[in-house]
Amino acid sequence: MATPADSPLARPEQIQGNILRPFGGGHQAFLALSFANDQAGARRWLAGVTARVTGTIDVPPRAPRGETRLVPGHTLLNVGLTAPGLVVLHPETAGRLAAYEAFWAGPLGPRLDEANRLTTTPALLGDTGGSDPLHWVVGGVGPSVDALLTIAAGDEQTIADAVRRELADATGAGLKELYTQFGVVHRDEADGHRIEHFGFADGISQPAVQGFPDPGAHFGSPVIAAGEFILGCPGERRPPTWKQRPVPARWMQGGSFQVFRRLVQDVPGWWNRMAELAAPGQTPQEAAARALGRRLDGKPLARPDAKPGEENDFTFADDPDGEKTPFYAHIRKMNPRDDEVFRDRGRKMLRRGLPFGPVYDSEHPDNEPRGIAFNSYLSSIEDQYEFIQRSWAQAPGFPTSSLVAYGRSAAEEPPRIDGLDPVLGDKHEDAARRLPAAVVNKIPKPAYGGFVTTTGAVYAFAPSLPALHRLAGSESLDS
Numbered sequence: 001m002a003t004p005a006d007s008p009l010a011r012p013e014q015i016q017g018n019i020l021r022p023f024g025g026g027h028q029a030f031l032a033l034s035f036a037n038d039q040a041g042a043r044r045w046l047a048g049v050t051a052r053v054t055g056t057i058d059v060p061p062r063a064p065r066g067e068t069r070l071v072p073g074h075t076l077l078n079v080g081l082t083a084p085g086l087v088v089l090h091p092e093t094a095g096r097l098a099a100y101e102a103f104w105a106g107p108l109g110p111r112l113d114e115a116n117r118l119t120t121t122p123a124l125l126g127d128t129g130g131s132d133p134l135h136w137v138v139g140g141v142g143p144s145v146d147a148l149l150t151i152a153a154g155d156e157q158t159i160a161d162a163v164r165r166e167l168a169d170a171t172g173a174g175l176k177e178l179y180t181q182f183g184v185v186h187r188d189e190a191d192g193h194r195i196e197h198f199g200f201a202d203g204i205s206q207p208a209v210q211g212f213p214d215p216g217a218h219f220g221s222p223v224i225a226a227g228e229f230i231l232g233c234p235g236e237r238r239p240p241t242w243k244q245r246p247v248p249a250r251w252m253q254g255g256s257f258q259v260f261r262r263l264v265q266d267v268p269g270w271w272n273r274m275a276e277l278a279a280p281g282q283t284p285q286e287a288a289a290r291a292l293g294r295r296l297d298g299k300p301l302a303r304p305d306a307k308p309g310e311e312n313d314f315t316f317a318d319d320p321d322g323e324k325t326p327f328y329a330h331i332r333k334m335n336p337r338d339d340e341v342f343r344d345r346g347r348k349m350l351r352r353g354l355p356f357g358p359v360y361d362s363e364h365p366d367n368e369p370r371g372i373a374f375n376s377y378l379s380s381i382e383d384q385y386e387f388i389q390r391s392w393a394q395a396p397g398f399p400t401s402s403l404v405a406y407g408r409s410a411a412e413e414p415p416r417i418d419g420l421d422p423v424l425g426d427k428h429e430d431a432a433r434r435l436p437a438a439v440v441n442k443i444p445k446p447a448y449g450g451f452v453t454t455t456g457a458v459y460a461f462a463p464s465l466p467a468l469h470r471l472a473g474s475e476s477l478d479s
């Protein structure tokens with residue numbers, strides 16, 4: 001289907017890079033900045049930085065299933081602005097922004113749950129105990145993050161220089177540096193694929209965007225309407241029971257919401273647990289593959305014979321009882337692959353995160369912080385990121401809670417308890433506090449988490465390039 005001329009997708013050069021086309025690059029940095037309530041300084045800074053922002057078509061395209069390679073000295077830049085930051089720049093945006101409930105409240109703010117009871121974003125998402133915002137290094141209590149820069153480069157020197165330049169520029173305009181997080185892609189020593197800290201191949205499954213072919217995407221990815229990622233484009237069909245999304249203001253069209261989370265991984269804890277879970281004759285790596293749904297080398301349990309390029313070409317349709325891929329496995333919880341139904345098509349995100357911290361060496365244990373700088377782009381923080389974190393990862397009945405997808409009805413079979421996501425779910429004690437004992441007693445032993453701690457979060461909006469120019473000016477955005 002041709003892209004309508006008035007769709008933001010018809011002008012990809014105006015959409016910021018890293019959304020439709022990933023920055024890649026091997027090294028990235030996330031700079032959290034405060035405007036210190038200085039509107040003039042913030043606008044001056046934004047006018048300058050906008051000239052350096054990378055548009056989608058200036059991001060070098062990836063090779064098939066490959067990564068973007070950047071030569072020394074070449075950097076890519078994306079600017080995200082939070083709700084408090086947008087209000088400092090243009091207070092008249094507040095009325096419109098308040099309709100985007102999660103974005104407006106931010107990762108710390110007050111929220112209503114399904115029963116309309118007052119709660120907070122951390123309580124909704126399970127950011128409690130060790131993940132409590134009191135311990136966060138970015139986005140927690142203290143001055144609010146107003147802008148989040150994402151910088152990418154191909155080597156350490158280039159990223160360090162770029163961060164230094166951007167910080168000098170920002171502080172010169174009166175902004176304050178709140179936190180800088182460097183990230184680095186780690187690779188498997190044998191075949192060079194990207195790995196995260198537990199050792200699994202990462203960067204495999206992404207939705208493809210209708211109307212924007214990406215040669216770097218893996219074969220088998222579902223093609224999802226651009227409106228699920230870019231405001232102002234048509235999205236997927238939605239059941240009438242879903243809450244209506246706000247109509248984006250003109251200046252928000254061509255932009256995308258951004259969810260950044262700093263997630264610390266307890267690598268020795270994970271592997272001790274996997275050793276405990278391994279059945280007689282099974283290795284900890286095999287137990288880990290069941291927890292994730294893929295082997296360490298990225299091969300899906302659903303299709304262990306997948307050849308290179310086929311690692312994303314499978315569904316769970318022939319596994320209605322979770323025998324091959326347990327229902328609780330991270331990739332099954334996060335993407336049940338019922339791509340014909342709204343339930344899945346309306347929950348996709350473009351994942352652009354990368355690891356931070358050094359690889360853990362069990363021969364020389366250390367306490368260095370390490371984990372994933374999770375970074376994703378989407379058009380609804382509540383329907384996409386928050387929903388899958390709350391209602392899929394942490395919900396013991398998901399995915400079989402929607403049995404119809406498997407051709408059965410609830411009357412035929414009582415709801416099953418699948419468990420929590422071993423990567424993102426609660427540990428046993430926390431689950432026992434939150435859930436009825438009758439449910440906790442049925443959760444399979446491997447279906448608990450507790451090895452990933454939230455240590456920071458920022459909800460931002462990455463506007464189109466023309467919108468960044470307008471936000472840097474003084475003319476009202478209501479016009």
Ligand code: HEM
Pocket residue numbers: 196197198200201202203204205206263264265292294330331332334335371372374385388389423424452
């Ligand atoms: C430290 C935390 C995390 C780790 C170690 C982790 C690890 C992984 C790995 C190894 C994969 C398989 C590779 C791939 O398909 O690209 C994956 C897939 C995925 N993860 Fe995570 N992840 C983490 C956090 C999250 C979070 C916070 C979310 C969102 C709430 C998330 C959502 C997904 C999704 C949607 C997929 C793709 C599933 C598919 O389509 O098959 N992950 N993750």
